[in-house]
Amino acid sequence: MDRARKNARSELAVSRSVAELRGVLNRWRAEGDSIALVPTMGGLHEGHLALVRAARTQFSRVVATIFVNPMQFDDPVDLGRYPSDIGRDTAMLSQAGADLLFLPAAGEMYPPGFATAVKVSGLTACLCGAARRGHFDGVSTVVAKLLCQAAPDAAFFGEKDYQQLLVVRRTVRDLDIPVRIEGVTTVREADGLALSSRNFNLSREERAAAPALYRVLSEVAQALAPGGPAQAALEEGRESLMRAGFARVDYFELRDGETLTSLERARPPARLFAAAWLGATRLIDNIPVA
Numbered sequence: 001m002d003r004a005r006k007n008a009r010s011e012l013a014v015s016r017s018v019a020e021l022r023g024v025l026n027r028w029r030a031e032g033d034s035i036a037l038v039p040t041m042g043g044l045h046e047g048h049l050a051l052v053r054a055a056r057t058q059f060s061r062v063v064a065t066i067f068v069n070p071m072q073f074d075d076p077v078d079l080g081r082y083p084s085d086i087g088r089d090t091a092m093l094s095q096a097g098a099d100l101l102f103l104p105a106a107g108e109m110y111p112p113g114f115a116t117a118v119k120v121s122g123l124t125a126c127l128c129g130a131a132r133r134g135h136f137d138g139v140s141t142v143v144a145k146l147l148c149q150a151a152p153d154a155a156f157f158g159e160k161d162y163q164q165l166l167v168v169r170r171t172v173r174d175l176d177i178p179v180r181i182e183g184v185t186t187v188r189e190a191d192g193l194a195l196s197s198r199n200f201n202l203s204r205e206e207r208a209a210a211p212a213l214y215r216v217l218s219e220v221a222q223a224l225a226p227g228g229p230a231q232a233a234l235e236e237g238r239e240s241l242m243r244a245g246f247a248r249v250d251y252f253e254l255r256d257g258e259t260l261t262s263l264e265r266a267r268p269p270a271r272l273f274a275a276a277w278l279g280a281t282r283l284i285d286n287i288p289v290a
């Protein structure tokens, strides 16, 4: 590790308990700081760092969290495969301008006797909610907890997980949690692949096939933009993904970008959503239909 990276890593303070986190944040608030939260599960990449940097431009303190939330995984194999390298993640957060890392253990987030869940209905019935049972209950519960623990002025989420962003906005509205939710545009590789911690799991061949997800979404979005019937273009999108090497398509759908209602024709704010498997890795992406 070079000297700059070493220094950067040692500058990032780490809180492991809610009490410790609140102690630091109360001190900062008393000093007049504004506070942004960037929740993550680690396995960091430029997409996460874009959230930290966006937060940095608007708030004087940026708190990142890393917690691989077991409650949002419906598959223990998927949970076990989730990439984790705290040393690397800490150095990256520090270099991107985070001030503090909240790194709770599972027992801190879900102590014995934990029995509460936040369940958002409607928005969670489709797309990833249909394919991954209980996933969004886990997301809204852990995000509600993190927001209560840190009480930030704003929290930042990527648009790559667009349904998650809508579920978080709904949670905050419905529970009157006083925080602004900021969505940040998806960061992509040069070939269009949306950055994701799951990309680390792709083999060379799978990585070569992966950009087809964004390419096909873009082609179908263009075909749908004039507002004609969507069904045939969506079916062609699914077939194109299979031809490009995807093993299975969980969904390839046109929906309203605010309510997630299914659309038969594009009209603002229409959005295309896709989830598909390359080997054992499930990739998701979404784009607006202009």
Ligand code: PAF
Pocket: 039, 040, 041, 067, 069, 072, 139, 142, 143, 161, 164
């Ligand atoms: O997007 C993620 O990484 C997670 O779903 C989140 C928001 C950190 C909750 O665990």
